[in-house]
Amino acid sequence: MAVSPSLSAAPRTRRDLRLDFFRGLALWFIFLDHMPSNTLNEYTIGHLGFSDAAEIFVFISGFAAAVAYGSILKRRGYVLAVARILRRVWQLYVAQIFLFVAFIAQVAYVAARFQNPMFAEEMGIVQYFQEPHISLLQALLLKFRPANLDILPLYIVLLASFPVVLWGIVRAPLVTLGISAAFWGVVHYFHWNLAGYPPGTEWYFNPFAWQLLFVTGAVCGIEGDSLKKILPHRNILFALAVVYLVFALVIAKTWYVPQIETLVPPWVGDLLYPIDKTNLDLLRYFHFLAMAYVTVYFVHADSKFLHWRVFHPLVVCGQHSLQVFCVGTFLSFLGHWILVQINGSLPMQALVSVTGIALMSLLGYVLAWYKAKEAARATVAAPPRVGVAE
Amino acid sequence: MIARIALGALGVAMTVAVAASAQAPAPVAPPACDVPDQFRYLTDDLPFMDQAVKRTHTLKVVVVGSASTVGPGAENAYPARFEKELARRLPGVQVSVTVKAKSGFTAVDMVKTIKSEVIPAKPALVIWQTGTVDAVQGANAETFADSLVAGIEALHKASIDVILMDMQYSPFTSSMVNLELYRKLMIWVAQRRDVFLFHRYDLMHYWSENQIFDLGVTDRAEQRRVADTIHGCIGQMLAQAVLSNRDVAREPSR
Numbered sequence: 001m002a003v004s005p006s007l008s009a010a011p012r013t014r015r016d017l018r019l020d021f022f023r024g025l026a027l028w029f030i031f032l033d034h035m036p037s038n039t040l041n042e043y044t045i046g047h048l049g050f051s052d053a054a055e056i057f058v059f060i061s062g063f064a065a066a067v068a069y070g071s072i073l074k075r076r077g078y079v080l081a082v083a084r085i086l087r088r089v090w091q092l093y094v095a096q097i098f099l100f101v102a103f104i105a106q107v108a109y110v111a112a113r114f115q116n117p118m119f120a121e122e123m124g125i126v127q128y129f130q131e132p133h134i135s136l137l138q139a140l141l142l143k144f145r146p147a148n149l150d151i152l153p154l155y156i157v158l159l160a161s162f163p164v165v166l167w168g169i170v171r172a173p174l175v176t177l178g179i180s181a182a183f184w185g186v187v188h189y190f191h192w193n194l195a196g197y198p199p200g201t202e203w204y205f206n207p208f209a210w211q212l213l214f215v216t217g218a219v220c221g222i223e224g225d226s227l228k229k230i231l232p233h234r235n236i237l238f239a240l241a242v243v244y245l246v247f248a249l250v251i252a253k254t255w256y257v258p259q260i261e262t263l264v265p266p267w268v269g270d271l272l273y274p275i276d277k278t279n280l281d282l283l284r285y286f287h288f289l290a291m292a293y294v295t296v297y298f299v300h301a302d303s304k305f306l307h308w309r310v311f312h313p314l315v316v317c318g319q320h321s322l323q324v325f326c327v328g329t330f331l332s333f334l335g336h337w338i339l340v341q342i343n344g345s346l347p348m349q350a351l352v353s354v355t356g357i358a359l360m361s362l363l364g365y366v367l368a369w370y371k372a373k374e375a376a377r378a379t380v381a382a383p384p385r386v387g388v389a390e
Numbered sequence: 391m392i393a394r395i396a397l398g399a400l401g402v403a404m405t406v407a408v409a410a411s412a413q414a415p416a417p418v419a420p421p422a423c424d425v426p427d428q429f430r431y432l433t434d435d436l437p438f439m440d441q442a443v444k445r446t447h448t449l450k451v452v453v454v455g456s457a458s459t460v461g462p463g464a465e466n467a468y469p470a471r472f473e474k475e476l477a478r479r480l481p482g483v484q485v486s487v488t489v490k491a492k493s494g495f496t497a498v499d500m501v502k503t504i505k506s507e508v509i510p511a512k513p514a515l516v517i518w519q520t521g522t523v524d525a526v527q528g529a530n531a532e533t534f535a536d537s538l539v540a541g542i543e544a545l546h547k548a549s550i551d552v553i554l555m556d557m558q559y560s561p562f563t564s565s566m567v568n569l570e571l572y573r574k575l576m577i578w579v580a581q582r583r584d585v586f587l588f589h590r591y592d593l594m595h596y597w598s599e600n601q602i603f604d605l606g607v608t609d610r611a612e613q614r615r616v617a618d619t620i621h622g623c624i625g626q627m628l629a630q631a632v633l634s635n636r637d638v639a640r641e642p643s644r
Contacts, residue, residue: 036564037599107566114562114606118617121457121493122563124526147566201528204568254581274535274578277571333565340561340606344599 016067017306017315018299019060024318024364026056027328028357034148034332037339038349049248050275054151055288058210061155061321062217069166070222082163089160093142095326096152100139102330103149104129106337128198138197145196148329150204157194157207158214165215173223180215183208188279202278209279213288238297241290248287313357316364323367324360331356423623424602429593431631433586436551440636442514448484449476452508454500455519458558459491461621471625472517479633488513496523497537504541509548516545517628519555519590525572534572538579553632554580554587559594560605588628594620 029044046052073081128135138144142153168176193202335352453469461467473487580587597603
């Protein structure tokens, strides 16, 4: 699945560019969403309905994992596929620790420089570092995941359990999906979640619940055709999806525009409330699926615009999602600080957003260039092998 | 400016930025609490309070909250100014505002206080500031929402009106604490239970973004002055909101 950066060069395998495109888009949204001082984040996907960029990221990660490791499984066996998965898990873990260190640097800096009694309670995070031997250990155990550092731990747990899922989906994809959905139900019933730190807290993204979306992505990745057979007619499903999306849009708008709140009858509100992100509420799950369905209804694997030059940076970001995600999280810390400290005006917000996205893309291009060089050397030195690009 | 921006993008701007802001004089706060109309909140349904004011000519209010209600760093926290404003706008009415707040209080703790101390005191109105500690601790979202509902129901059952108040905004802490989830839950609960929510976060966000108040000052005396002004404004605007659309209240001459 290794694809050379220049899309005109003949790829060894046909890669579905839609994956890279939309994962890149999710990464850009996550970057914008993580800057609370940036009003541009009001235009990201989370404001259009129940689900947000997290769903896109998890679903596509499942999809890509199934394609990449499924292919290794087929060519080189289960053991090597598992080894590759575990190598990836290790990379994700190291990335999480890097981001944690960047985060504490920020906390330590604020605590030392801007201590203000008015916000003592908001700075409560500092108290956890008064016992560094505990908080650092808890961070290494992935139990301590302050602020926005909770999505990689979710990905780590999902991928670490992927050897089992992979074993299942290559044999009986729909049965595996059924088990995954049933497990989601059990988890909801018994309120299972992983423990967090400080004691008494739980994971913001409950991996036991979010596995449903990851497995759904994986099943679509490996066995999209058999899913199509059991789904109702294309147009009926499309119409249902559109109706649901419009409904979700109206509800989401009432969160931010109180004037149209009266449009929603109270019983609808009681039925919907609260939409649970931690446990992947079905409203969110189906909202994402509806969005994905409407998207693939219009956007095909061979859609021309995916090859447009303007969208190339998106695709490149999506192809190196882990590195771009880490740098994006880091840049969102930095971007936030620039807005807070220098100038938070609207043009400045736009500039910070564009610069951050440009830097993320630049990283994508550098990595693509490097990978192409390595691949070229490998083909000269050794017989062709299949690489993994996620 | 351009050079500074480019540096920022490269990742060295943090120190540059700090140096720059340290040199710039802090913006002077305007005497009045200048806010656009969107923040002039109106309440309409406070039946128990209206009844108390009309029948007994007294208004007893209890403010429940955490550190930002106790008011660390401020000479007078917002409840004090709130009381003064109420008294000024309600001539002939005996106004009393008591505070039941403690730093580190979660919504769960506050519900206990509401049931054991606030309801027996028989106020007509409760201002309930919450959400901060829950967000800092990453409390369970369901527990948080359930606590809000439990507190509101207990108060309504005891014929007490309640107004919710959300978190403070600060550009420095907003990237460290994920308030969004808890803010959304407060909006939801307020809508569903038909309770007025005082959007303190949006208000402070507006003041900070428009450089009306500088929340980044490092000088202790200056910090205190800013905190006093902000608490004063919040108290004043809270009183305005509580007494909006009410014939008992008079608009005091400035």
